[in-house]
Amino acid sequence: MTVATATLTKVPNYVNGRWSESSTREWADVTNPATGETIAQTPLSDAAEVDAAVEAAAAAFPEWRRTPPEDRIQPLFKLKQMLEEHVDELSRTITQENGKTFTEAKAEFRRAIENVEVACGTPMMMQGYNLEDVARGIDEMMIRQPLGVVAAIVPFNFPGMIPFWFLPYAIATGNTFVLKPSERVPLTMKRTFELLDQTGLPKGVVNLVNGGKAVVNALLDHPKIRAISFVGSTPVAKYIYARAGANGKRAQCQGGAKNHVIVLPDADMQMATQIINDSAFGCAGQRCLAVSVAVTIGEAQKTFRDSITEAASALRVGNGLDQGVQMGPVISPQSKSRVEALIAQGEKQGAKVVLDGRNSKIPKYESGNFVKPTILDNVPATSELADTEIFGPVLSLIHANDMDEALAFLERSPYGNQASLFTSSGAAARRFRYEAPAGNIGINIGVAAPMAYFPFSGWKDSFFGILHGQGRDAIEFFTEEKVVIERWGKEHSRKF
Ligand code: NAD
Numbered sequence: 001m002t003v004a005t006a007t008l009t010k011v012p013n014y015v016n017g018r019w020s021e022s023s024t025r026e027w028a029d030v031t032n033p034a035t036g037e038t039i040a041q042t043p044l045s046d047a048a049e050v051d052a053a054v055e056a057a058a059a060a061f062p063e064w065r066r067t068p069p070e071d072r073i074q075p076l077f078k079l080k081q082m083l084e085e086h087v088d089e090l091s092r093t094i095t096q097e098n099g100k101t102f103t104e105a106k107a108e109f110r111r112a113i114e115n116v117e118v119a120c121g122t123p124m125m126m127q128g129y130n131l132e133d134v135a136r137g138i139d140e141m142m143i144r145q146p147l148g149v150v151a152a153i154v155p156f157n158f159p160g161m162i163p164f165w166f167l168p169y170a171i172a173t174g175n176t177f178v179l180k181p182s183e184r185v186p187l188t189m190k191r192t193f194e195l196l197d198q199t200g201l202p203k204g205v206v207n208l209v210n211g212g213k214a215v216v217n218a219l220l221d222h223p224k225i226r227a228i229s230f231v232g233s234t235p236v237a238k239y240i241y242a243r244a245g246a247n248g249k250r251a252q253c254q255g256g257a258k259n260h261v262i263v264l265p266d267a268d269m270q271m272a273t274q275i276i277n278d279s280a281f282g283c284a285g286q287r288c289l290a291v292s293v294a295v296t297i298g299e300a301q302k303t304f305r306d307s308i309t310e311a312a313s314a315l316r317v318g319n320g321l322d323q324g325v326q327m328g329p330v331i332s333p334q335s336k337s338r339v340e341a342l343i344a345q346g347e348k349q350g351a352k353v354v355l356d357g358r359n360s361k362i363p364k365y366e367s368g369n370f371v372k373p374t375i376l377d378n379v380p381a382t383s384e385l386a387d388t389e390i391f392g393p394v395l396s397l398i399h400a401n402d403m404d405e406a407l408a409f410l411e412r413s414p415y416g417n418q419a420s421l422f423t424s425s426g427a428a429a430r431r432f433r434y435e436a437p438a439g440n441i442g443i444n445i446g447v448a449a450p451m452a453y454f455p456f457s458g459w460k461d462s463f464f465g466i467l468h469g470q471g472r473d474a475i476e477f478f479t480e481e482k483v484v485i486e487r488w489g490k491e492h493s494r495k496f
Contacts, residue, residue, distance in 0.1 A: 008038060008039075008040055008041050009039070009040040009041070009187075010022075010027070010040070010041050010043065011030070011040055011041065011042050011043065011186045011187065011190055011210050012043075012190070013043070013045060013049060013053070013207075013208055013209050013210055014193045014197070014206075014207060014208040015049075015052050015053045015056050015207050015208075015209070016052075016053075016056035016059075016060075016203050016204045016207070017197070017202075017203025017204065018203075021043070022043030022044075022045045022049060022210065022211075023046075023049070024043045024044055024045055024046055024049075024211075026043075026044040027041040027042060027043055027044065028041065028042045028044060028183045028184070028212065029041060029042075030042055030097055030183075030184065030185070030186060030187065031184075031332070032096050032097065032099075033098070033099035033328070033329040033330065033331050033332065033368060033369045034099055034318070034319040034320060034321075034328060034329050034365055034368040034369075034370075035319070035365060035367060035368060036333075036367030036368060036369075037367075039096060039097065039187070040097075040186070040187055042183040042184075042186045042210050042211070043210050043211060044183065044210075044211045044212050044214060044215075045209050045210055045211035045214070045215050046211075046214055046215075046218070047214060047215075047217075047218035049209055049211075049215075050178075050209055050211075050215055050218035050219055050222065051218070051222065053178045053207040053208075053209045054149055054151075054178060054219075054222050054224050054225060055224070056203070056204040056207055057149040057176035057177065057178055057204055057205070057207055057224075058148070058149050058176070058224045059204055060176045060202055060203065060204030060205050061146075061148055061149060061175070061176045063202065064171075064174060064175075064176055064202060064205050065145070065146050065174040065175075067174070069122050069123040069126060069172065069173075069174070070123055072122070072171065072172055072174060073119070073120045073122055073123065073172050074200070075171075075196075075199035075200050075201045076116050076119055076120050076168055076171075076172060076199075077120060078198075078199040078200065079116055079168075079195065079196060079199050080113055080116045080117060080120075082195045082198065082199070083109065083112065083113050083116065083192075083195065084113065086191070086195060087106060087109050087110075087113075088106070089191070090105075090109055090160060090188060090191055090192065091105035091106040091108075091109055091160075092105070092321065093187050093188050093191055094108060094109070094159055094160050094185075094188050095320040095321050095328070096187070096321070097159065097184070097185040097186075097187050097188065098156060098157070098159055098185050098188075098331065099284065099320060099328040099329045099330065099331060099368075099369070100283045100284070100286075100320055100328050101320035101325055101326065101327070101328050102320055102321055104282060104283055104320070104328075105160070105320070108158055108160050108161045109160045109161065111161045111164070111449070111452065112160045112161045112163075112164040113164075114451065114452040115161075115164040115165060115168055115169075115452040115470060116164065116168045117452070118168075118452040118453050118470070118471060119168030119169045119172045119474075120168075120172070122169070122172035122173055122475065125472060125475045126144050126172075126173055126475055126479065127144070128141060128142040128143040128144050128481070129141070129142055130142070134485065137487060137488070137489075137490070138485060138486065138487045139485070139486050140483065140484065140485045140486070141483070141484050141486075142481055142482070142483050142484075143481075143482050143484065144173070144475070144476075144479035144480070144481060144482075145174070145479060145480050145482055146173050146174030146175040146478065146479055146480075147175055147226035147227050147250075147478060147479065147480055148175060148176070148224065148226045149175065149176050149177075149178065149224050149225050149226060150166075150170050150175045150176075150177055150178075150225065150226055150227040150228075150229070150478060151177070151178040151179070151180070151219045151225050151227070151228055151229070152166040152167065152170075152177070152178075152179050152180070152228075152229040152230070153180045153216055153219065153228065153229070153230045153231075153232070153240065154179070154180070154181055154182060154230075154231050154232070155182050155231050155232040155233075156182035156184040156185045156331055157283065157286045157287065157288070157331075157391075158287075159181065159182065159185035159187075159188035159189065160188045160192070162231050162469075163179055163181065163189060163192070165229070165231070165456060165469030165470050165474070166229045166469060166474065167179065167206065169470075169474035169475055169477075169478055170474075170478045171201070171205055171206060173475060173478045173479050175226075175227075175478050176204060176205050176206070176207075177205065177206050177207065178207045178208075178209060178219065178225070179206070179207070179208050179209070180208075180209055180210070180211060180215050180216065180219065181208070181210060182232075183210065183211060183212050184331060184332070186210050189208060190208070193206070193208045216240070217243075220240065220243045220244055220247060220249070221243075221247060223247075225249060226249060226250070227249055227250045227251065227252075227477065227478065228240060228244045228249055228250075228251045228252075228253075229251075229252050229253075229469065229477070230251065230252070230253040230254065231253075231254040231288075231469070232254075232255070232256075233255060233256045233389075234255035234256040234389075234414075234415075234461045234462070236255075237253040237254065237255035237256075237463075237464055238253075238255070238461075238464060240253050241253040241464040241465065250465075250477070251464070251465055252463075252464075252465035252466075252467055252468060252469065252477055253463070253464040253465055254288070254456070254458050254462065254463050254468075254469070255415075255458070255461055255462050255463060255464065256288070256389040256391075256415060256417075256461070256462065257288045257289070257290075257292075257389060257415050257417035257418065257458075257462050258292050258293065258387060258388070258389050258413055258414075258415045258417075259279075259289060259290060259291050259292050259293070259415075259417055259418040259419065259420070259438075260291070260292070260293045260294075260295055260409060260410050260413065260419050260420070260438075261276055261279070261291045261293070261294050261295070261419070261420040261421070261422065261442075261446070262294075262295045262296075262297065262400075262403070262406045262407075262419075262420070262421045262422070262432070263276075263294055263295070263296045263297065263300045263304045263422045264297050264298070264300060264403075264421070264422065264423040264425065264428060265297060265298040265299045265300045265303075266423055266424045266425055266428075267300065267422035267423050267424060267444075268422075268424065268444075269300070269303050269304060269307055270307070271422075271444065272304065272422040272444075273304065273307040273308050273311050274311065275422075275444070275445070275446035276291055276294060276308060276395075276422070276446050277308060277311040277312055277315070278446055278447070279291040279420075279446030279447050280292070280294075280308075280312070280373075280393070280394075280395040280446075281312060281315055281326075281327050281373045281393045281395075282327070282447070283328075284327055284328055284329060284330050284371070284392060284393050285330075285390065285391060285392045285393040285394060286330060286331065286391055286392070287447065288417055288418075288462075289417060289418045289440065289447045289448060289449055290391075290447070291395065291418075291420065291446055291447075292389070292390060292394070292395065292396065293379070293386065293395075293396045293397075293398055293409070294308070294395060294396070294397050294398070295398045295399070295400050295406045295409055296397060296398070296399050296400070297399075297400050297401070297402060297403065297406060301397075301399045304397075305354065305375075305377055305397055308375065308395065308397075309354050309355050309375055312355055312373035312375060312395070313355055313373065315327050315372075315373055317360065317362060317370055317372050317373075318362050318365065318370075319362075319364075319365055319368070327372075327373070327393065329365075329368045329369040329370045329371075330369045330370075330371055330391075330392050330393075331369065332369055333369050335369060335391070335392065336369040336370070336371055336392075338392075339371050339390055339391070339392030339393075339394060340358045340359075340371060342385060342388060342390050342392075342394070343356075343358060343374055343376065343394060344358075345384065345385060346376045346379060346383065346385040346396070347376070349379075349380055349383040349384065349385060350378065350379075350380050350383065351376040351377065351378055351379040351380070351383070351385065351396070352376065352377045352378055353374065353375075353376055353377075354375045354376070354377045354397075355373060355374055355375040356374060357371045357372030357373050357374040357393060357394075358371065358372075358374070360372040371392055371393055371394075372393065373393045373395075374392075374393060374394045374395070375394075375395050375396075375397065376394065376395070376396045376397065377397045378397065378398075378399070379396040379397065379398055381398055381409055381412075386398065386409075387412075387413060387414060389415070403428065403431065403432075407432075407435055407436065410436060410437055410438070411437055413437075413460075414460060414461045415438075415460055415461050415462045416437050416438040416439055416458065416459030416460035416461070416462050416463075417438060417439060417440060417458045417459075417462035417463075418438050418439070418440040418441070418442065418447075418448050419432075419436040419437070419438035419440075419441055419442070420441070420442035420443070420444075420445060420446060420448060421436070421442070421443055421444075422444055423443075423444070429443045437459060437460065438458075438459055438460075438462075439457030439458040439459040439462065439463060439468075440456070440457050440458065450470060450471075452470050452471060453470070453471045453472075454470065454471050455467075455468035455469070455470055455471055455472070455473040455474075456468050456469045456470045
C-alpha cells in the first residue's frame with residue numbers, strides 16, 4: 001500500500017455514468033510483472049464510495065427493468081463491436097498488468113466477447129413457461145424477473161474475461177451492476193468501462209468501484225445488493241459465501257483449484273505432451289484450469305515424463321509483449337517466492353526436481369517475477385504439495401498402477417475444478433467422464449474451459465453455490481422466478 005503520487009495514473013471509479021477520483025488516501029501499486037515497473041495506482045475505496053455506486057444502481061433499476069429485453073441488449077451489440085475493434089489494445093493492457101503473453105491475452109478477450117454474444121440471446125433465454133387449464137379455466141405461468149442491484153468481485157488472473165461471466169447477463173436480464181476488479185489489475189476494466197460508457201447504457205446501470213477488502217465487505221453488507229458473484233481463492237470464496245448468505249443474498253462463489261490429468265499408456269503421447277505442456281505452463285500456470293498434477297499409468301510414467309520435460313524446457317519465457325515469447329512471469333515477487341518455496345518443500349518431502357525453473361533471470365527483465373517451467377517427479381500422493389494450489393508454472397508427476405488408483409487421487413483432492421484424461425479408449429473415457437469428481441471434464445483436452453453457452457462449473461472447494469457463471473445458469477442466477485395462477489370467470493368473457 002502506498003500514498004498517491006502525482007505522476008502515476010490513478011485509476012478512477014465509474015459511478016452513475018461519471019468518472020471520478022476516489023477520495024481515499026490508501027492506494028495500491030499496479031506493477032508490470034515482467035518489468036517490475038509501477039504503472040498505475042488503484043484506490044482502496046471505502047464504504048461510502050460503494051454506497052454511492054449501489055444507490056446509483058438502485059436508482060437506475062426501476063426504469064432499466066421496464067426497458068424491453070430487446071432494447072436492453074442493443075448496447076451489448078454495440079459493446080461487442082467496440083471490443084472487437086479494441087481487442088489488441090485491451091490485450092496489451094492485460095499483458096502489461098497481468099504478465100500473460102499477448103496471444104494468451106487475446107484468447108482471453110475472445111472469451112469475454114463470446115459472453116457478450118451469448119447474453120444477446122437473453123430475450124429467448126429469459127422466457128419462463130406456462131400451462132393452460134391446470135384446473136378448469138385456470139392457467140399457470142412462471143415468469144423470470146430481475147433481482148435489482150447485483151455485484152461481482154473478480155480475481156487478477158483473467159482481468160478481461162471473468163467480469164464478462166457476469167456483467168452482460170446481469171444487465172441483459174434487467175439488473176443493475178457494480179463491479180470490483182482485482183486491485184492488482186484494474187486497467188483492463190478501466191478501459192472496458194470507457195467503452196461501455198459509449199454504448200448508450202443509461203447512467204447507473206453499470207458501475208465500477210476499485211479497491212480491496214473494504215469494498216468487498218461494503219458490498220457484502222449493503223442491504224440493497226441482492227446477489228454476489230465471486231471468483232478467486234477458496235478461503236475468500238468461503239468467506240464471501242458465508243457473509244453473503246448471512247446477509248440474505250444469493251451468491252455464486254468460484255474458488256481455487258488443483259487440477260489432475262490422467263495419462264494412459266494408450267494416449268497419443270505427442271498430442272498429450274503438447275496439450276498438457278500448454279495447460280500446465282500457459283499463463284505461467286495461473287489459470288484456474290491449469291493442469292497441476294499429471295498421474296501417469298503404466299509405461300506412460302517414463303514416456304510422458306521424458307516428453308513433457310523436453311517440451312517444457314523448450315518454452316521461451318519472457319515479457320509477454322515480445323515476439324515469440326510463450327510464457328510470461330507470475331503476478332508478483334511474493335508469488336514468485338511462494339512458488340519457489342513450494343518447489344523446495346516438495347523436494348524436501350521426497351519429490352525429484354527433473355526441471356528446475358527457480359532463480360530464473362531473463363536478460364533485460366532482471367526485475368521481472370519469472371519462474372521457468374518446473375517439473376517434480378514422484379511427488380508423494382499424500383504430501384502437502386499434492387494438495388496445495390501452487391498457481392505457478394509447476395507440474396507434479398505421480399504414478400499410479402491403474403485407473404482405480406488414479407481416480408482415488410482425484411477423490412482425495414479437496415478441489416474439483418477440472419479433471420482430464422488422455423487416452424484412445426472410448427471405454428476408459430466413458431468411465432472417467434462418469435466417475436471423475438470435478439465440474440469441468442476434459443477428454444484429450446488440457447484446459448476444459450466451457451464455452452459461454454455452457455456453465456463454468458466447479459465442484460467441492462472450487463465452487464460454493466448452485467448456479468454457475470455463463471449461459472443459462474447466469475440467466476437463472478440473475479433472475480427470480482415468479483409463479484402466477486390466473487382465473488377469469490365466464491361472466492367476464494361474456495361481458496365483452
Ligand atoms: P483472491 O482470492 O486473492 O482475490 C479475489 C478477489 O477477492 C479480489 O478482487 C480481491 O480484492 C478480493 N479479496 C482478496 N482477499 C480478500 C479478503 N481477505 N476479503 C475480501 N476480499 C478479498 O484471488 P486472486 O489471487 O486474485 O486469484 C487467484 C485465485 O482465483 C486462484 O485461487 C484461482 O484458482 C482462483 N480462480 C478460480 C477460478 C474458477 O473459476 N474457479 C477462476 C479464476 C481464478
